[in-house]
Amino acid sequence: MNKKILIIEDESDIANGIKDELDLHGGFDTEIALGGREGLEKMAAGKYDLVLMDLIMPEIDGMTVLRNVKGDPGKYNNSPIIALTNVSNEDTKQEVERLGAVKFIVKLSSDIDDIVDEFFNNVK
Amino acid sequence: MKIFGLNNRKFREKMDDAVQNLSKVNAIAFDGNLRDQLKTLHDMLGVEVTDISTGAYQFGLKFTTDAGQVLKYMSAMAAKLTLALMKAKDSKKTLSEQEKADYEKIKSLTNVLGNLEDRLNTVINLSRQINDLNFQINDASMKLADAIVDSQAKFREVRSSINSYGFLSINPDLANLFDEARKRSESLAKSNTN
Numbered sequence: 001m002n003k004k005i006l007i008i009e010d011e012s013d014i015a016n017g018i019k020d021e022l023d024l025h026g027g028f029d030t031e032i033a034l035g036g037r038e039g040l041e042k043m044a045a046g047k048y049d050l051v052l053m054d055l056i057m058p059e060i061d062g063m064t065v066l067r068n069v070k071g072d073p074g075k076y077n078n079s080p081i082i083a084l085t086n087v088s089n090e091d092t093k094q095e096v097e098r099l100g101a102v103k104f105i106v107k108l109s110s111d112i113d114d115i116v117d118e119f120f121n122n123v124k
Numbered sequence: 125m126k127i128f129g130l131n132n133r134k135f136r137e138k139m140d141d142a143v144q145n146l147s148k149v150n151a152i153a154f155d156g157n158l159r160d161q162l163k164t165l166h167d168m169l170g171v172e173v174t175d176i177s178t179g180a181y182q183f184g185l186k187f188t189t190d191a192g193q194v195l196k197y198m199s200a201m202a203a204k205l206t207l208a209l210m211k212a213k214d215s216k217k218t219l220s221e222q223e224k225a226d227y228e229k230i231k232s233l234t235n236v237l238g239n240l241e242d243r244l245n246t247v248i249n250l251s252r253q254i255n256d257l258n259f260q261i262n263d264a265s266m267k268l269a270d271a272i273v274d275s276q277a278k279f280r281e282v283r284s285s286i287n288s289y290g291f292l293s294i295n296p297d298l299a300n301l302f303d304e305a306r307k308r309s310e311s312l313a314k315s316n317t318n
Contacts, residue, residue: 010199011199011200011203013203013204013207014203014206014207017207017210055242056195056199056238056241056242056245057199058192058195058196058199061245061249085238086202086206086234086235086237086238086239086241087235087238087239087241087242088235088238088239089239089242089243092242106235106238107206107234107238108206108209108210108231108234
């Protein structure tokens with residue numbers, strides 16, 4: 001059975017780039033949420049095996065999504081979130097991890113499919 | 125104070141006694157200190173407190189730059205850079221050492237941009253919190269203005285109701301004249317009933 005992955009990213013080109021890479025890898029059913037608000041709505045509507053989320057998004061940013069999920073994990077179906085971002089500030093990283101992100105990954109530091117494989121291998 | 129050419133110490137003492145007698149008639153309305161306090165407070169309502177209300181209404185950080193739009197644009201540009209870099213990297217199966225070094229250099233710029241976006245995002249979020257507080261302050265300042273209007277009306281009402289006696293408390297000469305006139309009219313009233 002394919003793993004369900006949600007990509008929360010306001011830049012559609014980036015979101016589609018990640019989706020294409022995962023689709024090429026195979027074994028995943030990927031969905032895109034173009035922003036934090038849509039991301040929260042999708043997470044509330046159903047469980048995902050993994051959420052890949054950007055931090056810097058307009059209106060509802062990644063930190064706000066994490067706060068909402070931390071505040072009511074049941075509502076958002078306890079979907080694990082990896083922050084996938086260009087931000088590398090240490091204080092931001094610590095805050096993101098404090099808010100419950102399972103991992104903080106800087107974009108381009110690794111291939112997306114490697115990141116996802118490593119996550120699911122550790123989950124097993 | 126010279127009134128009707130009178131200004132000696134003995135007369136002054138008689139004036140003060142007259143005022144004290146009037147205080148016995150109305151210890152509230154004739155209390156000069158109390159009246160002074162009323163005037164001071166009433167004046168404050170029209171000046172200092174109104175100024176505070178006006179200031180509160182106008183309070184707020186005027187965040188004129190549309191920082192949100194700047195962040196959105198910067199984010200879009202950073203995304204384009206990231207994609208272009210990924211595409212360039214994937215265009216070849218193997219990168220040369222120079223190509224790898226150049227890739228790392230440009231990749232570091234995406235991090236620089238990402239951190240800049242992060243700090244700008246923090247400023248924007250804080251300014252949103254300030255704007256929310258501004259709305260609350262504006263709302264509270266309107267209620268303060270209403271309270272000032274009500275208070276001023278009450279002050280005017282009370283001060284005008286005691287005004288017919290009030291001026292006497294700061295003017296002993298006239299207080300004495302008033303007292304003499306009152307005594308005459310009371311005496312006249314008594315003799316008419318007899």
